[in-house]
Amino acid sequence: xxxxxxxxxxxxVTAVLGQKVKLTCYSxxxxxxxxxxxNDLLYSGIFHQxxxxxxxxxxxxxxxxxxxxxxxxxxxxxxxxxxVDDGAIIKQLNLTIVEGIHEHILFHHFYRAACNADAVxxxxxxxxxxxxxxxxx
Numbered sequence: 397x398x399x400x401x402x403x404x405x406x407x408x409v410t411a412v413l414g415q416k417v418k419l420t421c422y423s424x425x426x427x428x429x430x431x432x433x434x435n436d437l438l439y440s441g442i443f444h445q446x447x448x449x450x451x452x453x454x455x456x457x458x459x460x461x462x463x464x465x466x467x468x469x470x471x472x473x474x475x476x477x478x479x480v481d482d483g484a485i486i487k488q489l490n491l492t493i494v495e496g497i498h499e500h501i502l503f504h505h506f507y508r509a510a511c512n513a514d515a516v517x518x519x520x521x522x523x524x525x526x527x528x529x530x531x532x533x
Contacts, residue, residue, distance in 0.1 A: 406474070406488045413495045417464040421477030421487040428460045429480050433473040438462070439480065469493050 411417040421428060430438040430453075437447045454461040464471060477487045 404523065406490050408490050408492065410492045410494060411464075411467050413467060413469065413493050417467050417469055417471070417491065419462040419464070419477075419489055419491070421460040421462070422458055423460050423477065423479065423486050424458055427480040429458075429478050429483075430462050431476045431478075432471075437475075467493050469495075508529055 405511075409419065419430075426439075427441065429436065432521070436444050437451060438444070438453060441453065443451055443453075450465045452463040452465070454463060460477060462475065462477070472491055472493045475489045475491055476485055478485045
């Protein structure tokens with residue numbers, strides 16, 4: 397998942413098909429409007445249909461997170477967060493949904509964790525080789 401950029405920059409966000417996506421907008425404004433491909437998603441805290449079924453809004457200390465559950469290929473596009481009062485664009489994001497890399501990401505994280513565990517084990521062996529070798533499995 398995934399954030400920051402000025403209002404005139406289009407930030408790229410890539411998500412995996414079927415996963416939860418979190419789009420973040422920092423705004424001092426209490427109410428924001430989210431659009432996708434120039435269509436209203438959320439206005440003053442109310443989602444337009446049919447978006448209410450798979451979208452949610454998390455608001456915490458000026459952070460307005462648009463949450464998308466179970467992403468689909470049709471969710472890709474340009475998302476814009478703007479203030480309700482003045483209409484000023486706060487953040488623009490281009491969401492791309494990709495298929496088939498989820499397993500690769502899981503393997504990469506597993507491999508990294510295994511390598512880190514090996515590195516820790518090697519450090520232990522170098523510090524106390526006689527004790528570790530006598531207690532080896």
